[in-house]
Amino acid sequence: MPELPDVAVYVERLRALTVGQPLEKIRIASVFVLRTFAPSPREIEGATVEAVERLGKRIVIGVTGDRWIVIHLMIAGRLRWKPRGAPVPGKVGLGAFDFPTGTLIFTEASPKKRASLHLVAGRAGLAEFDRGGLDVSGASVGDFAARLTSERHTVKRALTDPTLFDGIGNAYSDEILHAAKLSPFRMTSAMTAQEIVTLHRACIDTLETWTQRMRAEVGDGFPDKVTAFRPEMAVHGKYGQPCPVCGTAVQRIVYADNEANYCPTCQTEGRLLADRALSRLLKEDWPRSLEELEDRRRPAGTAPTPAKPAPAETAKVAKPAKAAKAPKSRGTRAEPAVPEVGADAGNTAPARGLGRKPRPR
Ligand SMILES: [Zn+2]
Numbered sequence: 001m002p003e004l005p006d007v008a009v010y011v012e013r014l015r016a017l018t019v020g021q022p023l024e025k026i027r028i029a030s031v032f033v034l035r036t037f038a039p040s041p042r043e044i045e046g047a048t049v050e051a052v053e054r055l056g057k058r059i060v061i062g063v064t065g066d067r068w069i070v071i072h073l074m075i076a077g078r079l080r081w082k083p084r085g086a087p088v089p090g091k092v093g094l095g096a097f098d099f100p101t102g103t104l105i106f107t108e109a110s111p112k113k114r115a116s117l118h119l120v121a122g123r124a125g126l127a128e129f130d131r132g133g134l135d136v137s138g139a140s141v142g143d144f145a146a147r148l149t150s151e152r153h154t155v156k157r158a159l160t161d162p163t164l165f166d167g168i169g170n171a172y173s174d175e176i177l178h179a180a181k182l183s184p185f186r187m188t189s190a191m192t193a194q195e196i197v198t199l200h201r202a203c204i205d206t207l208e209t210w211t212q213r214m215r216a217e218v219g220d221g222f223p224d225k226v227t228a229f230r231p232e233m234a235v236h237g238k239y240g241q242p243c244p245v246c247g248t249a250v251q252r253i254v255y256a257d258n259e260a261n262y263c264p265t266c267q268t269e270g271r272l273l274a275d276r277a278l279s280r281l282l283k284e285d286w287p288r289s290l291e292e293l294e295d296r297r298r299p300a301g302t303a304p305t306p307a308k309p310a311p312a313e314t315a316k317v318a319k320p321a322k323a324a325k326a327p328k329s330r331g332t333r334a335e336p337a338v339p340e341v342g343a344d345a346g347n348t349a350p351a352r353g354l355g356r357k358p359r360p361r
Helices: 004-018 123-129 141-148 155-160 170-179 193-218 276-285 290-294 338-342
Strands: 023-029 049-055 056-061 067-072 077-081 093-099 101-109 115-120 251-255 258-262
Touching: 004 049, 004 056, 004 077, 004 101, 004 193, 056 123, 067 077, 067 123, 101 155, 115 123, 141 193, 155 170, 155 258, 170 258, 251 276
Parallel strands: none
Antiparallel strands: 023 093, 049 056, 056 067, 067 115, 077 101, 093 101, 251 258
């Protein structure tokens, strides 16, 4: 799923290519993609692009008359910039937006049809798409800590929850947690002040480094190689490969649509997280699907909701990968993850410490 660095660079390039240009034509190629009836694509055609913004993981294009195009790429959705009038590719094409300067093609390389397009009249209508996640790059440690501990979750789950944090998904949460040397399954309620400071810094540094890297790669072109799997990543998509810091084989846990990749030596004191306590924890802590997580919303002022028990299903815990260069002192033999999981299992969720702040426009 394109995350903050990918979406930020899409937005920057779209802004450069389309602001001030008339949107000549909207071509809808898939019956699944357009999720709204009014305004219609015909009504928006001819309007001039005034703004391109990021709203969490969504891309928002504003045109004259206070009308908005909301694009959510979900997992397999991508955008491409082609010469004006380029055809929409048959199998993966969802639609196209034609400008005098070129054509924006919207594709989804998946039969699941999760990517979406909404046309909205009035900026107020955008509130429906704002999950309210905190943009970590501009947040103080205090705001970050309040948000992180406002609900009791594993830290991996908290980082990827769009109602808590903005623009972080499976890939960058793996990279952030590796940089912070934190277990993905550490409970937010059990984190020390120092761990929270370290995590805050790791979020900012990781997202900024990747945004700059993509920006440099794309230059004045268009991001057409957006992928969650990049050779420069430390642990995400690197199951079985050596950790770039210590050489230990990267481990992986897969549950429903979610995946955590981690280095046992750097992040879990050598423990492999693969036991029944972990399976139980995942069932309690993780939504069943990415859509469920992406669509999650919590009205302002309400108390955090306790995690819903998921239907009975065993977490698929990946078989441990063989250590590429196992360190002698800290073996990778499986040990119970219980101390981390169960230490404060009886705690109730802490009161929400931070009111929903209006997003700066
Ligand atoms: Zn390591």
